[in-house]
Amino acid sequence: MQKISLASMFAFFFIQYSMTAQIANQDQKKPWLSSYQESIVSLGKIAKADIGNNQSINYFSVVGSGMIFYVNAHNKTIPCLITAKHVLENVPDKWTPDKINLRLFRFQNEELHKNLGVEIPLRKNGKKLWIEPDNKSTDLACLPLLNLEEKLGISDLIIFPYRLFASKDDYFEGAQLFIFGYPGIVEPSFQTKALVRNGIVSWVSPSSPESNIILVDSDLYPGNSGGPVIKVPSPMDKFGNIVVGETPKFLGIVSAKKQAPTVLIDQNGKVVLDTLGNNFFTMESVGIGIIETAHNVKILLDKTKMLIETNKY
Known part of the structure; x- marks a missing residue:
């Protein structure tokens, strides 16, 4: 296997982002986001x-x-x-x-x-x-x-546009993401424009990655639901090849976050109990989000088109 230096990887990464920015802004002077x-x-x-x-x-x-x-x-x-x-x-x-x-x-x-x-x-x-x-x-x-x-x-x-929908090869573990939405954890003055958060793909289906839910490593909160997930160009593709000139792709829609029950601990380090002697629990985010894929969004849009064209909507 041919070795690639860290400097070379950085150079590819920099060139790729530069080319992506040029493609996104070729007709307009504004941030690609x-x-x-x-x-x-x-x-x-x-x-x-x-x-x-x-x-x-x-x-x-x-x-x-x-x-x-x-x-x-x-x-x-x-x-x-x-x-x-x-x-x-x-x-x-x-x-x-x-x-x-x-x-x-x-x-x-x-x-x-x-x-x-x-x-x-x-x-x-x-x-x-x-x-x-x-x-x-x-x-x-x-x-x-x-x-x-x-x-x-x-x-x-x-x-x-449909041309920015992800393809099958865009779904792989480790892919870098931007997640957009309006999480309620911030003050109202910050909820006038979609917040951008980052993450990575944590899991995809081994048999059909584009049609099953995917899991992402990112903290998601109420308000993120329904927001888009964008795959960010990286210097390496699914197969480990160095790639240049990729454009960001629409990967899917935020569905939910994974939560797990956590016992409450008081300031003395003791478990908090209710009046019946049972543990108090709170649901905490585990930092994993569930994403519905762009493939399933496209299927739903196709269904919508059919219903409208056949006057069933």
Whole structure:
């Protein structure tokens, strides 16, 4: 096996990122990340905040994240919101809203209490307006944004291109990632634009990596659900080959984080017990996230296209 020096690896890495930046910015002078962030939206509800003197204000409270894709049907481009299904409906948690508010990238300079987003209906006459995969266990949902041109400003809506979807060879353990979303752990002033966090792919299915869930090593929090995961170009591909000129690829959508019960310990190092003598537990993140793949997003978009074209939606 031919040995490659650390300096050579760094050189390849630097050249690759330089070329990626040039490709992403060949028609525009802006950070390459912006091309991805512009398609990301925050989803939320209207909440009230007490500001004292018996007064309160409404503000946009983040529930989750999403991304704008599209389907071509009836000779027109129809924007579609893709998010995690539990962001739109989570029966065990008694979350079954009839509407949700959506904040677009172009609202990033407006505070959450000044711009409450665009109200999007989720049900009509009791029927769900969003489409779910045939496999009900897949945590994805697609909401066609029909008849919302005036509300959303469709001409200014940034939709994500299919050419940047990951292929089978983009799914492998150790792949570097950027994870976008609106986690609720930060102050509202930081929730006007999608946060970027990093991670790596921890596990993929040995038989069908592109169609099964993948696990990633990254701390995810409520609000990340429904946000996109982007594979970042690295100097080495799945097979250990040195690669140059890769572009970032859409790898999938955040579904959930893995949690484990942890016993509570008091300041003296003793386990905290309840009045019945049982241990108190708290659910803690183990730093592993579950991702629904881009392949399954594409299947859901294809289903959406078929339903619209056959007038079944």
